[in-house]
Structures are given as C-alpha cells and as structure tokens.
Amino acid sequence: MRAPQIANPASLIVELCQQFYAQGWVSGTGGGISIRQDGRVYLAPSGVQKERIAESDLYVLDEAGTILEHPQQPELRPSACQPLFYNAFRLRDAGAVIHSHALPAMLVTLLYGEAFECTQLEMIKGIEGHGYYDKLVVPIIENTAHECDLADSMAKAIADYPSSHAVLVRRHGVYIWGRDWVQAKTHAECYHYLFDAAVQMARLGVATAPARRSTDAGLTSAAASSATTAHGRV
Amino acid sequence: MRAPQIANPASLIVELCQQFYAQGWVSGTGGGISIRQDGRVYLAPSGVQKERIAESDLYVLDEAGTILEHPQQPELRPSACQPLFYNAFRLRDAGAVIHSHALPAMLVTLLYGEAFECTQLEMIKGIEGHGYYDKLVVPIIENTAHECDLADSMAKAIADYPSSHAVLVRRHGVYIWGRDWVQAKTHAECYHYLFDAAVQMARLGVATAPARRSTDAGLTSAAASSATTAHGRV
Amino acid sequence: MRAPQIANPASLIVELCQQFYAQGWVSGTGGGISIRQDGRVYLAPSGVQKERIAESDLYVLDEAGTILEHPQQPELRPSACQPLFYNAFRLRDAGAVIHSHALPAMLVTLLYGEAFECTQLEMIKGIEGHGYYDKLVVPIIENTAHECDLADSMAKAIADYPSSHAVLVRRHGVYIWGRDWVQAKTHAECYHYLFDAAVQMARLGVATAPARRSTDAGLTSAAASSATTAHGRV
Amino acid sequence: MRAPQIANPASLIVELCQQFYAQGWVSGTGGGISIRQDGRVYLAPSGVQKERIAESDLYVLDEAGTILEHPQQPELRPSACQPLFYNAFRLRDAGAVIHSHALPAMLVTLLYGEAFECTQLEMIKGIEGHGYYDKLVVPIIENTAHECDLADSMAKAIADYPSSHAVLVRRHGVYIWGRDWVQAKTHAECYHYLFDAAVQMARLGVATAPARRSTDAGLTSAAASSATTAHGRV
Numbered sequence: 046m047r048a049p050q051i052a053n054p055a056s057l058i059v060e061l062c063q064q065f066y067a068q069g070w071v072s073g074t075g076g077g078i079s080i081r082q083d084g085r086v087y088l089a090p091s092g093v094q095k096e097r098i099a100e101s102d103l104y105v106l107d108e109a110g111t112i113l114e115h116p117q118q119p120e121l122r123p124s125a126c127q128p129l130f131y132n133a134f135r136l137r138d139a140g141a142v143i144h145s146h147a148l149p150a151m152l153v154t155l156l157y158g159e160a161f162e163c164t165q166l167e168m169i170k171g172i173e174g175h176g177y178y179d180k181l182v183v184p185i186i187e188n189t190a191h192e193c194d195l196a197d198s199m200a201k202a203i204a205d206y207p208s209s210h211a212v213l214v215r216r217h218g219v220y221i222w223g224r225d226w227v228q229a230k231t232h233a234e235c236y237h238y239l240f241d242a243a244v245q246m247a248r249l250g251v252a253t254a255p256a257r258r259s260t261d262a263g264l265t266s267a268a269a270s271s272a273t274t275a276h277g278r279v
Numbered sequence: 280m281r282a283p284q285i286a287n288p289a290s291l292i293v294e295l296c297q298q299f300y301a302q303g304w305v306s307g308t309g310g311g312i313s314i315r316q317d318g319r320v321y322l323a324p325s326g327v328q329k330e331r332i333a334e335s336d337l338y339v340l341d342e343a344g345t346i347l348e349h350p351q352q353p354e355l356r357p358s359a360c361q362p363l364f365y366n367a368f369r370l371r372d373a374g375a376v377i378h379s380h381a382l383p384a385m386l387v388t389l390l391y392g393e394a395f396e397c398t399q400l401e402m403i404k405g406i407e408g409h410g411y412y413d414k415l416v417v418p419i420i421e422n423t424a425h426e427c428d429l430a431d432s433m434a435k436a437i438a439d440y441p442s443s444h445a446v447l448v449r450r451h452g453v454y455i456w457g458r459d460w461v462q463a464k465t466h467a468e469c470y471h472y473l474f475d476a477a478v479q480m481a482r483l484g485v486a487t488a489p490a491r492r493s494t495d496a497g498l499t500s501a502a503a504s505s506a507t508t509a510h511g512r513v
Numbered sequence: 514m515r516a517p518q519i520a521n522p523a524s525l526i527v528e529l530c531q532q533f534y535a536q537g538w539v540s541g542t543g544g545g546i547s548i549r550q551d552g553r554v555y556l557a558p559s560g561v562q563k564e565r566i567a568e569s570d571l572y573v574l575d576e577a578g579t580i581l582e583h584p585q586q587p588e589l590r591p592s593a594c595q596p597l598f599y600n601a602f603r604l605r606d607a608g609a610v611i612h613s614h615a616l617p618a619m620l621v622t623l624l625y626g627e628a629f630e631c632t633q634l635e636m637i638k639g640i641e642g643h644g645y646y647d648k649l650v651v652p653i654i655e656n657t658a659h660e661c662d663l664a665d666s667m668a669k670a671i672a673d674y675p676s677s678h679a680v681l682v683r684r685h686g687v688y689i690w691g692r693d694w695v696q697a698k699t700h701a702e703c704y705h706y707l708f709d710a711a712v713q714m715a716r717l718g719v720a721t722a723p724a725r726r727s728t729d730a731g732l733t734s735a736a737a738s739s740a741t742t743a744h745g746r747v
Numbered sequence: 748m749r750a751p752q753i754a755n756p757a758s759l760i761v762e763l764c765q766q767f768y769a770q771g772w773v774s775g776t777g778g779g780i781s782i783r784q785d786g787r788v789y790l791a792p793s794g795v796q797k798e799r800i801a802e803s804d805l806y807v808l809d810e811a812g813t814i815l816e817h818p819q820q821p822e823l824r825p826s827a828c829q830p831l832f833y834n835a836f837r838l839r840d841a842g843a844v845i846h847s848h849a850l851p852a853m854l855v856t857l858l859y860g861e862a863f864e865c866t867q868l869e870m871i872k873g874i875e876g877h878g879y880y881d882k883l884v885v886p887i888i889e890n891t892a893h894e895c896d897l898a899d900s901m902a903k904a905i906a907d908y909p910s911s912h913a914v915l916v917r918r919h920g921v922y923i924w925g926r927d928w929v930q931a932k933t934h935a936e937c938y939h940y941l942f943d944a945a946v947q948m949a950r951l952g953v954a955t956a957p958a959r960r961s962t963d964a965g966l967t968s969a970a971a972s973s974a975t976t977a978h979g980r981v
C-alpha cells in the first residue's frame with residue numbers, strides 16, 4: 046500500500062530533517078531528504094543546517110528538474126544531491142529518497158568491497174522484497190570529488206542491483222529510497238540498523254552470515270561448522 | 280505490588296513507543312508493546328512507524344485473541360507479534376510484553392549458544408526473583424522466516440526456563456514481560472543494560488562472571504567458583 | 514562558592530532524574546539523587562521509575578534519617594541507597610549525592626583493581642581539588658547482595674581516600690557527591706566522562722596515563738618512552 | 748556568504764549550549780561557544796553548567812577584551828577560554844569559536860602525533876577550502892595546567908597550519924571556528940564526525956587513508972599512493 050497523501054510535504058521534510066539530525070544522519074549540513082508527490086519534487090537547498098530548515102527554505106521542482114518555487118533567501122542553491130535523488134525517482138519510481146552520512150553507513154564501505162552483504166538478520170525483513178533467509182545486497186560505488194559526478198555510477202548500480210533500495214557511496218554515506226516517505230524512512234532505519242550491526246559484528250569478530258547448519262527447519266544445531274567471514278576488507 | 284490501574288492503556292502505549300523508539304528498541308517499524316488489563320489486550324498494528332502511532336491506530340482484543348476494536352485505518356493488520364505476546368499473557372499471566380530489536384539484544388545472541396548467562400552484576404537485581412549472586416539465564420530460540428512461527432519454540436522456552444522473564448530470538452531481538460507495564464518496562468531496561476554490558480565486556484575481553492579471588496573482604500563465598508567465560512561463541 | 518539556595522529541591526530532583534535517565538545513569542529504577550538543604554534531606558523512594566517521579570513521590574528526612582514527610586503512595590519505601598547517601602552527607606558535608614548505574618562507571622570496575630586511576634586528562638580539573646597533572650583516584654569497593662550492606666565499606670573508602678568525591682562499586686556503579694547539587698552534578702559529569710574515556714582507551718589499546726616526558730615545561734617530545742598501562746585487569 | 752546578522756547573540760548562545768550539551772561537547776561545565784558581532788564579543792562565564800546558562804549570565808566584551816556588560820551574578824568570572832577564543836577572532840577574523848570536550852576529539856589526540864590527518868572522507872568537504880581528495884590536517888598542541896597558558900602555542904599552531912579551522916589540544920579537546928556561527932557550527936559538526944570516524948576506524952583496524960587500487964573505475968589518480976596508516980600512536 047502507498048502511504049496516504051501528504052498534506053504538506055515541506056512541513057514533513059522540516060520535521061524529518063530534525064529527526065534525522067538527532068539520529069546523526071545529516072550533521073554538518075550533509076545528507077537530507079527529498080519527497081515527490083503529484084509531479085512535484087520537494088528539495089532542500091545545498092549546504093544548510095538540516096535541523097534548522099524552514100518550510101520557506103525548500104525548493105519545489107517538477108519531475109524534469111525545473112524549479113517551480115524558489116526559497117525566499119535568494120543566495121541559496123538546490124542541493125547537490127538533486128541528480129542522485131532524481132535517479133531514484135526516475136529509475137525506481139520512488140516517492141522519497143533519503144541521503145545519510147551516518148557513521149555506520151560510511152564505516153561499512155570500509156569493510157566491504159563491491160557490495161555490502163548480510164543474511165539472516167530479522168531487520169532484513171523490513172526491506173521490501175526480502176525475507177529473513179535472503180541475502181541482502183547493497184552496491185557500493187566509489188566516491189567522487191563532486192557529488193553530481195556520482196549520478197552515472199549510481200544509475201549503473203541501480204540497474205545492476207535491481208533488488209536493492211539503496212546505494213552506498215564509499216567513504217561517504219548512502220542513498221535510500223522507497224515508494225513513499227514511510228517506506229523510504231522504514232528502509233532507512235532498517236538499512237542503518239544493518240550497517241551498524243555489521244560494524245559491531247566486525248568489532249566482535251563474528252561473521253555477518255551464520256555458519257551453515259545441517260537442518261534449517263528445526264534450527265536446533267546452533268554450533269557453527271564453517272563461518273567464513275562475509276567481509277573481505279578493502 | 281501491581282502498578283495502579285492504567286486510566287488509558289492506548290495513550291500509554293503511544294507514549295512508551297515514542298520512548299522506546301528514542302532508545303533504539305523499535306526502529307524500522309519493528310518491536311513494540313502490548314498491554315493487558317481487565318481482560319482487554321491493547322496491540323499495535325503490523326508494520327507501522329512505532330514513534331508515530333496514534334491511539335486510534337491500536338487494536339483492542341479479548342484474552343482469546345478476538346478483535347474487539349479495530350483501528351480507524353481499514354488497511355491495517357494486527358502485529359505479527361500477537362501470538363508471541365499472548366504466550367506471555369497466558370503462560371505467565373503477564374500484564375505487558377515488550378518486543379525489542381535493540382542492537383545489543385540482537386548482538387548477544389551471536390555471542391551465546393542456548394542461553395544468555397551472567398552473574399554478579401547489580402542490574403540483575405532488577406529482574407524479579409533474582410539476587411546479585413544468582414545466575415541470570417535468558418533462553419535463546421532460533422529465528423524463523425515468519426514471526427508467528429516463533430510461537431511454539433517461545434512457549435517451550437518459557438516452560439523450560441521458568442525463572443526467566445524474557446526470551447531472546449537469535450539474530451532478531453527479545454521478548455520481555457512483567458506482571459504489569461511498570462515491571463515489564465523495568466525488566467526491559469535491566470535486560471537491555473545487561474545485554475549491552477555483555478557485548479561491551481566481550482569487546483574489552485573481560486568475562487561476564489568474575490573470577491574467584493583468594494583474598495576478598497567484600498565478596499562472600501557465593502562468588503563464582505571458576506572463571507570460565509560464560510560465552511561460547513556460536 | 515555554594516550554589517544559591519534551591520527554591521524547591523523536590524522539583525529539582527524530578528527534573529534531574531529525567532536528565533540522568535536520558536543519559537543512561539538511572540535506568541531500570543536504579544540510581545538517583547538525594548539533596549540536603551537546611552537540615553532536610555530529599556530522597557526518592559526505592560524501585561520507582563526515576564524519569565517518572567513526581568514531587569509528591571519524594572521523602573523528606575532530617576539529618577538523623579528520621580522521615581519528616583511521606584510520599585502520598587503508602588506502599589513506597591525510602592531508597593535503599595539512603596545509608597550510602599548519608600555517608601556523604603555526614604562524612605563529607607555533601608549537599609547532594611548522585612548514584613549512577615551508567616555502563617562506563619560499571620565497566621571501569623572490571624578494568625581496575627582497588628581503585629580507578631587516571632592523570633593528565635583535562636576533565637580531571639572539573640573535580641574539586643584536582644589539577645591537570647594530578648592523579649585522580651577513585652576507590653572501588655566490592656558489591657554486596659544488599660545495597661545497605663555497602664555502607665561500612667563505603668565509609669571506610671571515604672576515610673581512606675580523602676581526596677575522592679566518589680566511590681565506585683564493583684560490577685554495580687558509582688556514588689558521587691559535591692558541596693551542593695551543582696558541584697555534585699559537575700563532578701558526576703566529569704567522573705562519567707573519565708570512566709568512559711578509560712573504557713575507550715582500553716579498547717584502543719592506549720594507556721590512561723601518558724608516557725613520561727623528559728621536559729614537562731615545553732611538552733614538545735610527544736614520543737612515548739615507557740607507557741606501562743595504568744590498569745591491571747581484575 | 749556570511750550568515751545573516753544575529754538578532755540576539757546571547758539568546759543564540761543559550762540555545763546552542765543546550766544543543767552542544769546534548770551532543771556531549773560541553774559536559775561538566777567544560778567547553779562552550781563565543782560569538783563576535785559588530786565589535787562585540789559574547790562569552791559565557793567560567794565553570795557554569797552550559798545547558799543551564801541564561802542570557803543574563805553572559806559577558807559582553809569589546810574586541811580588545813574589555814568587559815562591556817557583566818552578568819547579573821557578581822561572583823562569576825569570564826570563561827578561562829577567553830584568550831583562546833580571541834586567538835581565532837584576531838588571527839582568523841572568526842565570527843564564532845566553539846570549544847568542545849567531546850570524547851572523540853580528546854581520543855584522536857591519543858592516536859596521532861603532531862597533527863590529526865585524514866583524506867578521502869566526504870565530510871572533509873564541509874571544511875572551508877577542502878575538497879574530497881585533500882588531506883585535512885588539524886594541529887595538536889600539548890595541554891597545560893592552566894587553560895590560559897594554551898594561548899601562545901595555539902597562536903603558533905594557527906600560524907603554522909593556515910588551512911586549518913581548528914586546533915586540537917592533547918588529552919583535552921578542540922577549538923573550532925568559522926567566519927560566522929553557522930560556519931563555526933558546520934565546521935564543528937564535520938570535524939567531530941571525522942574525529943569519531945578516525946577513532947572507529949582505529950578500532951576496526953582500517954586506515955584513515957585508502958590504499959591505491961590497481962583497477963578502480965570510480966577513483967581518479969588523486970587517490971592515495973600508499974596505504975601506510977596515517978596514525979602513529981603517541
């Protein structure tokens with residue numbers, strides 16, 4: 046199901062940015078959220094304190110990227126993330142995209158190579174199309190000097206990993222989307238949980254994938270038989 | 280003693296879900312709380328953002344599990360945790376059950392085998408029926424693809440571990456209950472503290488049970504007899 | 514200087530308990546604060562949720578420990594910490610005492626033997642009577658089955674360590690005091706910072722005391738010469 | 748661009764101190780912020796609880812350091828950080844300076860020698876004058892018994908490291924500034940993120956500078972040439 050129509054997307058973005066800031070996703074003016082509804086895209090300006098955005102600071106664009114409404118402050122520019130957000134809108138019909146610089150999202154890109162992988166963690170079920178026994182895979186693209194230069198490799202990763210609702214950016218953060226803002230936020234919370242879990246499992250020296258067990262149905266033999274670690278360090 | 284009658288259980292659930300969300304127990308729509316009072320069970324719907332639940336989103340059921348009151352939104356379904364919550368209501372006469380996905384609760388299930396164990400930590404005294412020198416044991420059941428399939432193994436764990444007020448679920452989280460919401464919440468805070476302590480002790484390389492010391496003024500003879508570490512890694 | 518007279522100590526305790534709960538000092542009904550003013554001692558009941566205390570839940574006692582005012586709820590009992598709080602009131606003329614179960618306070622008692630020690634950390638200067646180059650020492654007493662049984666060993670530790678404004682309790686937490694509530698809270702924040710720092714330094718494998726340097730004035734030679742670790746593991 | 752004129756700098760300081768306290772930057776009365784506007788410098792008193800400052804507690808000084816307005820409480824003294832704040836005002840024309848005792852800021856000074864260094868982390872771009880492939884360098888000066896004695900070595904570090912907008916103080920914390928309060932706060936969030944990242948990378952055993960890879964589509968030739976770890980432990 047889609048979440049109900051949002052009465053005031055700009056007001057919701059203001060509220061969510063405060064929440065994301067408190068969670069460490071959008072500090073230092075980085076990160077943010079864009080919402081698409083009824084052919085209109087709501088977007089924060091570049092380089093502003095996300096927890097202090099006002100509704101009047103937001104841009105409204107059409108789906109082609111043309112600015113329909115400018116913020117009141119004339120010196121602002123649209124977020125450098127715009128082409129990245131539009132990738133998810135166009136290629137996945139997303140209703141909302143969240144960009145996070147959360148530390149665990151950045152740190153997992155140092156522990157994995159081409160893609161982050163994990164399986165058999167309950168929170169995987171929070172990602173659309175994934176069950177508990179599925180392998181969750183999130184592609185990791187290499188960072189670039191300018192955020193806009195990520196657009197092509199992100200688009201390629203989206204094409205190459207059709208089951209993923211997120212793209213990690215090495216030494217940078219992550220883009221996460223969903224069909225509407227509720228799913229995008231749920232996805233973001235689940236992915237962040239899994240990234241954090243993987244970092245902590247690496248610290249504890251436990252593998253992110255459990256050892257193979259002889260009987261998957263009963264799941265009684267908890268003893269590990271072969272626990273090849275899931276992460277090859279970069 | 281039982282906590283005083285709750286004037287409005289639905290309102291309390293809304294408030295506690297916000298608190299649990301801030302503590303990292305119920306992110307990504309996972310986890311939650313159910314309260315039983317006067318033969319009525321208050322329950323959140325499945326897959327909703329727990330920190331944004333409204334009173335009108337809650338189900339009211341009878342003790343047989345029949346829905347008495349539906350949320351206003353017709354597309355909602357009762358939480359998949361319902362059979363798990365009812366295990367604690369029926370088998371332990373619980374007044375409230377909390378389900379948490381908190382990271383430390385999940386991580387301890389990777390460090391222990393059949394059961395989590397610890398002793399001689401002050402917070403153990405917060406768990407009904409336990410003193411400082413007692414061994415606190417929490418059974419760990421294996422996770423399943425569908426949450427409802429946990430019901431039987433949880434019921435068996437409740438029967439097998441009559442002193443425990445909680446059941447951990449491997450790679451998933453924990454169910455914790457109490458005679459009323461105050462005790463369930465107190466239990467939940469103490470268990471989470473102990474899980475977190477065990478994870479941090481594993482990182483620091485210290486055992487969760489203290490070694491016996493030859494000269495020890497303060498410690499009585501009830502101290503642990505051997506310093507074998509309590510956790511065999513899975 | 515002493516902090517100004519508190520208009521309403523009960524109201525301040527309610528406010529501080531909420532703050533301490535948010536900081537992880539008083540979860541699971543453990544921990545708390547007691548304030549002494551004008552011969553009256555304000556104290557929370559035993560086993561209550563500290564972030565939800567109301568002013569009417571508090572006891573008022575005289576300096577001999579006699580109850581002057583009872584909470585409205587008749588089933589409550591005074592906090593089991595009372596004799597411990599009174600130790601600091603009587604032996605140190607404290608104006609307030611904070612008892613915390615914060616995880617770092619508990620964890621440092623697993624890393625040190627008879628006493629926690631550190632030196633050359635700026636936050637040491639926040640503890641009355643200590644400069645940057647002083648060694649901060651906090652005695653660690655062994656925990657007991659019943660909190661009241663800590664009173665004698667705590668009194669002995671207070672006598673044996675006259676420079677300390679705190680006593681750690683192994684596998685339990687810490688008692689911290691000050692001449693008034695402002696100093697007690699400042700001490701508590703500084704001690705907690707130092708405990709947390711010591712835990713993190715242990716994880717990073719760096720010593721809590723810096724290596725000896727040839728010239729202390731210029732402090733230019735940062736290279737360690739002999740960094741015997743400050744903590745003998747228990 | 749400069750941030751717009753602040754209507755009430757004292758009120759903003761009160762608000763920011765509460766935010767910084769919640770983030771762990773100014774606990775135990777340590778740390779703080781000073782704002783300079785129109786030739787007037789707003790400064791907190793020494794040794795006060797930063798999350799409880801009122802506007803009437805602040806000093807107003809001129810740019811020569813003469814007190815123009817005293818707080819209402821006569822027993823207060825200006826913050827011991829004053830000469831440090833003035834270093835940034837005078838030598839860098841800063842509009843605001845933040846002093847933080849955040850644990851990661853202190854911890855990185857234990858992992859690095861003369862200066863903290865990192866490169867190829869997205870948050871580096873939040874520091875004025877720095878791109879993703881630049882090496883971010885923050886000088887580390889040695890702590891002294893009295894805060895005011897840091898003034899000369901801080902001034903020297905500012906002269907020696909003209910690209911840095913921050914000076915770390917070993918076993919103490921960090922001073923961070925910007926052309927106005929918005930940039931100072933953005934810088935502070937980015938620096939703290941990078942310090943925290945470096946501490947966590949040290950724990951995970953990954954270098955703060957990436958190794959060169961032979962086949963790397965996304966990374967240009969500016970990538971690091973050798974994977975020698977950036978931190979020599981002190």
